[in-house]
Amino acid sequence: MMKIALSVIIFLIAAPILGCLLDGGDRIISARMQGRIGPPLLQPYYDVSKLLQKQVIAVSRSQSLLIQMFFFTQIFTGCLFFAGFDIMLCFFILSTGATFLVFAGSVTHSPYSSMGASRELLQMMSYEPAVLMTCLGFYLAGGTFNVSELVQSEKSLIMYLPGFFVAYVFSLTIKMRKSPFDLSTSHHPHQELVKGITTEMGSRNLALYFITEWYENIFLLGVVGLFIINKNPWSILAAVLVVLAVYFFEILIDNTSARVKWDKMLVITWIVTLVSAGTNLLVLMLIK
Amino acid sequence: MAKVKRSPWLLHYDGSSCNGCDIEVLACLTPVYDAERFGIQNTGDPMQADILLITGGINAQNQAVVKQLYDQMPRPKVVVAVGVCACTGGVFKDTYNILGGADTTVPVDIYVPGCAARPQAIIDGIVKAVDLFQQHMDNHEEFLKNPDEYMKKNHPEVDFKKGE
Ligand code: SF4
Numbered sequence: 001m002m003k004i005a006l007s008v009i010i011f012l013i014a015a016p017i018l019g020c021l022l023d024g025g026d027r028i029i030s031a032r033m034q035g036r037i038g039p040p041l042l043q044p045y046y047d048v049s050k051l052l053q054k055q056v057i058a059v060s061r062s063q064s065l066l067i068q069m070f071f072f073t074q075i076f077t078g079c080l081f082f083a084g085f086d087i088m089l090c091f092f093i094l095s096t097g098a099t100f101l102v103f104a105g106s107v108t109h110s111p112y113s114s115m116g117a118s119r120e121l122l123q124m125m126s127y128e129p130a131v132l133m134t135c136l137g138f139y140l141a142g143g144t145f146n147v148s149e150l151v152q153s154e155k156s157l158i159m160y161l162p163g164f165f166v167a168y169v170f171s172l173t174i175k176m177r178k179s180p181f182d183l184s185t186s187h188h189p190h191q192e193l194v195k196g197i198t199t200e201m202g203s204r205n206l207a208l209y210f211i212t213e214w215y216e217n218i219f220l221l222g223v224v225g226l227f228i229i230n231k232n233p234w235s236i237l238a239a240v241l242v243v244l245a246v247y248f249f250e251i252l253i254d255n256t257s258a259r260v261k262w263d264k265m266l267v268i269t270w271i272v273t274l275v276s277a278g279t280n281l282l283v284l285m286l287i288k
Numbered sequence: 289m290a291k292v293k294r295s296p297w298l299l300h301y302d303g304s305s306c307n308g309c310d311i312e313v314l315a316c317l318t319p320v321y322d323a324e325r326f327g328i329q330n331t332g333d334p335m336q337a338d339i340l341l342i343t344g345g346i347n348a349q350n351q352a353v354v355k356q357l358y359d360q361m362p363r364p365k366v367v368v369a370v371g372v373c374a375c376t377g378g379v380f381k382d383t384y385n386i387l388g389g390a391d392t393t394v395p396v397d398i399y400v401p402g403c404a405a406r407p408q409a410i411i412d413g414i415v416k417a418v419d420l421f422q423q424h425m426d427n428h429e430e431f432l433k434n435p436d437e438y439m440k441k442n443h444p445e446v447d448f449k450k451g452e
Binding site for chain 1: 291292294295297318319322324325326327329331332333335336338360362363364425
């Protein structure tokens with residue numbers, strides 16, 4: 001009990017700090033890739049603290065409530081994961097939380113944010129199979145859905161699950177809303193969608209959205225780490241390195257690709273999921 | 289007091305310009321000038337913007353648009369007029385449809401002259417705007433702490449009663 005409470009508290013405090021630093025690092029590395037110097041490392045923190053101080057204009061009252069629900073469910077997911085509960089449960093709560101964001105986008109009736117919201121639904125449809133397959137893979141390889149037991153396995157789970165790993169990392173690009181799959185937010189401005197689902201969010205609501213994203217990213221990268229971690233304490237170091245490498249890979253993809261249309265996204269993701277995770281699943285069932 | 293000036297987000301509106309100034313505004317974001325060093329971001333969204341940057345003059349058709357964009361921005365906000373067109377109407381001043389510079393429609397805080405305004409001048413204007421943005425925020429905080437005293441000190445001519 002003590003241990004669970006402790007890990008939840010550590011997650012609540014450390015995740016936004018790490019998430020903010022990762023985001024800042026992302027912006028610096030992106031700038032360097034484009035031949036620019038880029039903003040300071042703490043820029044995301046400056047942005048959020050400014051947003052929190054600005055006048056609150058909400059187009060619709062329910063929007064603030066919906067964003068707060070999104071905020072709490074996503075944090076709750078992370079808490080469950082790092083406290084070592086069922087990974088399946090984590091992903092279902094994560095998806096439930098994501099629907100609050102969709103509501104928050106469509107409740108304003110602005111054409112841009114409604115369009116962003118329906119694209120967010122399409123994104124969910126694309127990554128959901130990969131995510132569910134990943135849960136299944138963890139169960140087949142580790143014999144349990146419980147994160148606390150999965151981290152105690154004899155060998156790193158990636159030994160059994162290379163195909164699932166590929167599918168998961170692929171769907172991570174969609175989850176993190178990075179180009180070529182940033183359909184719902186279009187994080188580079190002046191595009192056809194303005195700011196997509198976040199168009200009608202300003203000041204405090206947008207700040208909450210950013211903080212939620214930091215928590216969410218730490219959770220998603222935590223799942224990447226789960227592929228690596230095993231009984232050996234040194235595997236934690238390896239997991240951190242792999243997580244950083246995956247994050248760098250995402251930034252690279254983000255900076256080298258243009259946004260695709262939704263139908264292409266759906267087809268590509270499902271094909272990758274079916275081929276890599278599906279083959280892995282078959283092999284796993286045959287040898288086990 | 290918290291530093292809001294580290295994160296100025298721009299909303300760039302192109303009025304009736306020749307597009308010369310717009311190209312220069314975009315040039316500020318390229319590797320040569322890299323305005324993101326100062327945390328400057330070009331958002332396309334008035335709800336998220338702190339600084340309204342207008343290029344080109346105001347005409348009969350875009351006046352309502354500029355007004356609405358300004359109203360949609362949360363306070364505190366600063367307006368920068370870039371190029372002589374946005375300052376006064378410039379070379380288009382006497383055209384039948386031009387009403388004049390940006391200040392015919394919204395209160396302009398900073399004027400950046402030039403035809404086209406050079407990126408150095410634009411960045412200089414934005415840096416000035418950023419300071420003003422911080423100052424607005426500080427004033428607001430001071431006002432919140434003690435409204436009566438603040439009004440007496442800074443606006444003695446206004447008869448300010450709390451709650452009105
Ligand atoms: S100031 Fe000159 S360059 Fe700028 S919009 Fe006007 S005419 Fe074009």
